[in-house]
């Protein structure tokens with residue numbers, strides 16, 4: 238039984254200084270949600286401290302003793318597969334006086350030793366020694382000197398999450414129906430898995446929610462990404478199908494693209510219906526990428542009719558799967574957002590490679606990945622940079638603090654756009670802002686509650 | 700290789716294949732050795748002028764003139780790892796063949812590329828130029844250090860690092876076959892990296 242240590246808040250700060258019912262309405266939210274540093278600080282506790290937060294991917298720590306650093310909200314974390322294989326999320330914070338003990342982004346280590354006074358810890362979090370212990374009058378076998386760690390860490394099919402909230406539901410229940418698109422996304426790959434393969438790393442001067450607000454937004458595409466749409470189609474001749482995101486141009490309100498809201502802030506935009514259901518159809522709508530013609534011809538020569546399905550794996554899967562508050566799967570990328578301050582956010586687009594342990598791809602996995610690296614680089618280079626500057630534009634605009642509201646009422650009170658099924662899953666057109674309204678209802682619920690945040694210093698294995 | 704002669708690399712990408720990648724990775728592995736360093740001042744000056752011209756054309760935003768400095772079959776490569784990595788297995792910050800470089804120019808010339816509205820102004824310094832021989836007389840590797848200052852939306856930023864240029868002598872002189880841009884912060888999150896580096 239894990240012993241949780243209740244995190245006491247010093248100075249008895251009031252749990253909130255904000256009236257969230259005043260700040261969050263069905264059709265609009267207040268600009269201070271994006272600009273107020275005190276509110277941001279509450280979010281790091283009430284949102285990031287209360288729910289399951291994505292921390293890392295298992296392919297980043299394949300072997301025992303592998304680690305990768307991460308953050309839970311602003312808390313520096315070391316995600317480690319310890320010497321017995323248990324995945325832990327250790328606080329990267331020396332018990333002594335608080336220095337980070339690990340300053341490498343990733344690596345392999347059986348123990349961590351603090352650079353400041355040399356306290357050292359096994360990768361289970363247990364204190365292994367302090368220099369000149371005879372100068373201390375305490376018992377260092379007391380677990381209170383072990384590293385703090387996230388009390389609940391769990392994986393869903395390779396995605397590692399942690400929560401500080403002992404009352405949070407199980408990870409599976411927290412994810413709920415967003416697991417289905419996640420499963421489908423994984424299951425299109427051999428073995429139902431992918432491996433991370435470096436990243437497109439971007440940042441912007443804006444609040445983290447600007448990115449979350451954008452993640453299911455089918456309304457912005459032809460405007461914000463106008464240059465990309467033109468670029469992707471600049472070589473398209475005659476009656477060949479248009480490439481990339483061109484389907485948004487044809488009255489996206491009633492096209493086949495839809496979005497779903499799953500509860501707990503998770504949502505999903507599904508563009509797959511614009512692609513014919515046959516091998517090779519996905520590959521056909523890929524824009525131009527380096528090596529495309531050469532690899533395609535070689536694969537077709539070697540594989541014949543099997544080439545189409547293999548080429549589809551190099552193509553971008555037309556979905557956006559958004560797991561609140563910081564994980565997005567779009568195309569073949571796993572995009573992680575990391576708040577740094579109320580007005581600064583990192584967004585890291587991890588590339589994913591196909592892993593083919595059972596040779597389902599006729600020995601062509603390397604060719605698929607060589608193409609797949611290039612298809613993935615396109616959007617961060619030519620699409621996301623424009624969105625990020627629009628987020629920065631919002632952050633700048635919201636400096637006008639007496640112009641209070643940010644509207645999200647597209648679709649509200651318009652009959653016939655939205656359906657809700659028996660499980661409460663909401664479906665609507667991809668250009669509807671219902672996903673924002675529902676996410677902010679959940680957000681308001683989180684911000685008006687005070688989670689019982691806990692840490693543990695237990696090192697026993699499960 | 701006949702294919703590459705009959706296909707226009709501005710329109711199709713026939714030259715980026717397995718052999719091309721392997722040759723690229725080989726050429727950019729362990730190439731800066733003392734034995735290979737070229738001390739011919741005239742040759743060094745030729746390389747240096749090419750790099751300085753490239754910087755000047757980019758600063759002036761003469762993008763079509765800039766890409767004319769490149770061989771028809773070329774690569775612009777900004778690795779996301781400090782060691783360059785293998786672009787077949789790893790995502791790069793950017794990895795553009797000729798067609799994608801022309802895409803890039805097309806987009807930068809498009810009035811709706813919001814990341815470049817307003818357009819960045821840049822001032823590039825290229826220095827510490829060292830030339831290295833290869834096994835091939837018609838090919839050179841050039842290492843240089845760069846410092847690019849960018850003004851973007853009223854905000855001044857810098858990019859620093861080193862370039863690895865692979866040059867080939869074609870009928871009309873030396874041209875750039877590969878430009879590898881090694882940012883000192885290639886594995887950090889970058890703010891609006893939308894200019895040509």
Ligand code: FES
Pocket residue numbers: 331332333334335336351352353354355356
């Ligand atoms: S702060 Fe780590 S040993 Fe003192």
Ligand SMILES: [Fe+2]
Pocket residue numbers: 451457458461462624
């Ligand atoms: Fe977008």
